[in-house]
Amino acid sequence: xxxxxxxxxxxxxxxxxxxxxxxxxxxxxxxxxxxxxxxxxxxxxxxxxxxxxxxxxxxxxxxxxxxxxxxxxxxxxxxxxxxxxxxxxxxxxxxxxxxxxxxxxxxxxxxxxxxxxxxxxxxxxxxxxxxxxxxxxxxxxxxxxxxxxxxxxxxxxxxxxxxxxxxxxxxxxxxxxxxxxxxxxxxxxxxxxxxxxxxxxxxxxxxxxxxxxxxxxxxxxxxxxxxxxxxxxxxxxxxxxxxxxxxxxxxxxxxxxxx
Amino acid sequence: xxxxxxxxxxxxxxxxxxxxxxxxxxxxxxxxxxxxxxxxxxxxxxxxxxxxxxxxxxxxxxxxxxxxxxxxxxxxxxxxxxxxxxxxxxxxxxxxxxxxxxxxxxxxxxxxxxxxxxxxxxxxxxxxxxxxxxxxxxxxxxxxxxxxxxxxxxxxxxxxxxxxxxxxxxxxxxxxxxxxxxxxxxxxxxxxxxxxxxxxxxxxxxxxxxxxxxxxxxxxxxxxxxxxxxxxxxxxxxxxxxxxxxxxxxxxxxxxxxxxxxxxxxxxxxxxxxxxxxxxxxxxxxxxxxxxxxxxxxxxxxxxxxxxxxxxxxxxxxxxxxxxxxxxxxxxxxxxxxxxxxxxxxxxxxxxxxxxxxxxxxxxxx
Numbered sequence: 001x002x003x004x005x006x007x008x009x010x011x012x013x014x015x016x017x018x019x020x021x022x023x024x025x026x027x028x029x030x031x032x033x034x035x036x037x038x039x040x041x042x043x044x045x046x047x048x049x050x051x052x053x054x055x056x057x058x059x060x061x062x063x064x065x066x067x068x069x070x071x072x073x074x075x076x077x078x079x080x081x082x083x084x085x086x087x088x089x090x091x092x093x094x095x096x097x098x099x100x101x102x103x104x105x106x107x108x109x110x111x112x113x114x115x116x117x118x119x120x121x122x123x124x125x126x127x128x129x130x131x132x133x134x135x136x137x138x139x140x141x142x143x144x145x146x147x148x149x150x151x152x153x154x155x156x157x158x159x160x161x162x163x164x165x166x167x168x169x170x171x172x173x174x175x176x177x178x179x180x181x182x183x184x185x186x187x188x189x190x191x192x193x194x195x196x197x198x199x200x201x202x203x204x205x206x207x208x209x210x211x212x213x214x215x216x217x218x219x220x221x222x223x224x225x226x227x228x229x230x231x232x233x234x235x236x237x238x239x240x241x242x243x244x245x246x247x248x249x250x251x252x253x254x255x256x257x258x259x
Numbered sequence: 260x261x262x263x264x265x266x267x268x269x270x271x272x273x274x275x276x277x278x279x280x281x282x283x284x285x286x287x288x289x290x291x292x293x294x295x296x297x298x299x300x301x302x303x304x305x306x307x308x309x310x311x312x313x314x315x316x317x318x319x320x321x322x323x324x325x326x327x328x329x330x331x332x333x334x335x336x337x338x339x340x341x342x343x344x345x346x347x348x349x350x351x352x353x354x355x356x357x358x359x360x361x362x363x364x365x366x367x368x369x370x371x372x373x374x375x376x377x378x379x380x381x382x383x384x385x386x387x388x389x390x391x392x393x394x395x396x397x398x399x400x401x402x403x404x405x406x407x408x409x410x411x412x413x414x415x416x417x418x419x420x421x422x423x424x425x426x427x428x429x430x431x432x433x434x435x436x437x438x439x440x441x442x443x444x445x446x447x448x449x450x451x452x453x454x455x456x457x458x459x460x461x462x463x464x465x466x467x468x469x470x471x472x473x474x475x476x477x478x479x480x481x482x483x484x485x486x487x488x489x490x491x492x493x494x495x496x497x498x499x500x501x502x503x504x505x506x507x508x509x510x511x512x513x514x515x516x517x518x519x520x521x522x523x524x525x526x527x528x529x530x531x532x533x534x535x536x537x538x539x540x541x542x543x544x545x546x547x548x549x550x551x552x553x554x555x556x557x558x559x560x561x562x563x564x565x566x567x568x569x570x571x572x573x574x575x576x577x578x579x580x581x582x583x584x585x586x587x588x589x590x591x592x593x594x595x596x597x598x599x600x601x602x603x604x605x606x607x608x609x610x611x612x613x614x615x616x617x618x619x620x621x622x623x624x625x
Binding site: 067104105108117170 | 536
C-alpha cells in the first residue's frame with residue numbers, strides 16, 4: 001500500500017467514533033462528579049484530558065473500561081454499550097489497555113510474568129508465544145534486561161514503562177493513561193513520556209489524563225479541559241493553548257504555565 | 260569543558276561498629292538499666308536451668324519395669340519408655356504399626372519432593388491432595404488387599420494427634436479462603452451465609468462443637484444413618500478453624516491496595532482469575548504469620564478430643580499415669596507431651612518463616 005492510500009484508509013477509519021459518551025452523569029452518593037458528558041473519540045485519535053484535581057477527569061477515563069459505573073446516559077466503546085452486562089465489560093477490557101498513576105504492577109510476579117498474565121489467561125495465548133511478545137514489548141520500552149526481576153527492584157520510571165508494556169501485550173485498540181507521570185521523579189518523567197510519544201506516533205488511540213502540557217502540545221489531536229465534572233472546552237492543542245475560549249481555561253492555563 | 264563526576268569510593272565501617280564485641284556492647288551493656296537486666300536475667304537462668312538439667316538428665320532413670328525402679332530422685336523416663344508405643348500409636352495393633360510408619364514416610368517423601376526442581380509441581384500437588392489421602396486412609400483403616408481392618412476407636416496417641424492436625428490444617432485453609440471471599444462478596448445471600456457461619460462458629464467454644472459432633476448429631480440423625488465419630492470430630496475441628504482462618508485471610512485481602520484489584524479488572528481477568536492469580540497469592544503471603552498462628556492453635560486444640568472419649572497423645576499419656584505401676588509419674592508424662600508439642604509447633608513456626616523469606620520479592624519497597 002502506498003503512503004497516500006494508507007493515509008486515505010486512516011482517514012476513513014478515523015471517521016468512526018471508537019468511544020462515545022452520550023449525556024453521561026455520575027454521582028458518588030450526593031456528589032455529582034460527572035455532569036452531562038457528551039464527547040466522542042475517533043479511532044486513532046490522541047486525546048489529552050486536563051483540569052484541576054477533583055474535576056472528574058480520572059473518573060471519566062475510568063468509566064471507559066467501567067472501573068467506575070455511570071448512573072445516567074450511555075457509553076459506547078467500539079460499538080458496545082458499557083452496562084451491567086459482564087460479557088460486554090470483559091470484551092471491552094480485553095481491547096482497552098490501562099496505565100495507572102501508581103503503576104499497579106503485581107509485586108509477587110516477575111516483570112515477564114506481569115506481562116504474560118493477561119495474554120495467557122484472558123487471550124489464551126500459548127505461554128511461549130506470550131513470552132516472545134512480552135520480550136518484544138519490553139524491548140520497545142527499553143527494559144528487556146530486567147525481565148526476570150520483580151517490580152520492587154525497579155525504579156518508578158522503569159515500573160511505569162513496564163506497566164505500559166503490560167497494557168500493550170494485550171494488543172489493545174485503545175490505551176488509557178491515568179496520570180502516568182504524576183508519581184514519578186522529574187528525572188524519570190521523560191523516559192515514560194518518550195514511550196508514550198512513540199506509541200502515539202504509531203497511531204494508537206489514546207486517552208491520557210496528564211498535567212504534562214508539553215506532551216499535550218506535541219502529541220494531542222485534541223485537548224479536553226474539565227472542571228467541576230463538566231467538559232469546559234475541547235479543542236486542538238493550537239487553539240487550546242493560544243486561543244482559549246473560556247475564562248476558566250485561561251485561568252487554568254495561566255496557573256500551570258506561569259509558575 | 261564539563262568536569263566528569265565520579266562518586267567517591269565506599270569505605271568500610273569503623274571497627275567498633277561490627278563484630279561480636281560491638282554486638283554485646285550495643286545490645287546487652289548499653290545503659291545502666293540494660294546492664295542490670297542482663298545480670299538479672301543471667302541470675303534467673305542460673306537459678307532455673309541447672310536444677311532442671313539435674314532432674315531431667317543427670318538424676319534421671321531411663322529404664323525399668325515400674326515406678327519402683329526410679330530411685331535416683333530425678334525424672335522417671337522409664338515410664339515414657341515403657342509406654343512409648345502407646346503414646347505414638349494408641350491402641351493400634353502393634354503388628355500393624357508399619358502401616359502408620361509407611362504412610363508417615365510417604366508423606367515426608369512426597370512433601371520433600373517439592374524441593375526438587377525437576378518435579379512437576381502440579382502433579383505432585385495432585386498426588387498429595389487427592390491420591391495420598393485415599394492411600395493413607397486404606398493403610399490406616401485396612402479392609403482391602405488383605406489388610407486387617409483396624410477400627411478408628413483404636414487409633415490414638417501421636418498418630419491421632421497428627422491425623423487430626425494435618426486433616427484440619429489442609430481442609431480449613433481452602434474453606435477459610437472461600438469463607439473470606441464470600442464475606443467480601445457483593446452477593447447478599449453468599450455474604451450473609453458466610454457472616455452467619457463465621458460469627459456463629461467463632462462465638463462457640465471448640466468443646467461445644469466437639470460435643471455436638473460426637474453426642475448430639477447422632478441423636479438427630481435417623482436410625483441406620485450414622486457415620487464414624489472420628490469423621491464427625493474431624494469435620495467439627497475443620498469448620499471451627501476455618502472460621503478463624505477466614506478472618507485471618509480477610510485481613511490479608513483488605514491489606515491489598517485497591518490498585519491491584521483495578522489492574523486485574525482492567526486487563527479483563529474474571530473474578531476467579533484475578534483472585535487466584537493476583538489477589539490471593541499476595542494476601543496469603545501477607546498473613547502467613549496469622550495463618551500459622553491458627554494452624555498451631557488448631558494443632559494444640561486437638562487435645563480437646565479427650566473430652567469426647569478419643570485418646571490422642573495427651574489423652575494416652577494422661578490415662579497411662581493412672582497405671583498402678585507408674586503412679587507419681589505425672590510430671591514426666593506432661594514434660595514429654597510438652598516436649599513433643601513444642602517440637603512440632605516450633606517446627607511449624609520456623610518452616611513458616613523460611614517460606615516467608617522464600618516468597619519475599621521486595622514487596623515492601625513499594
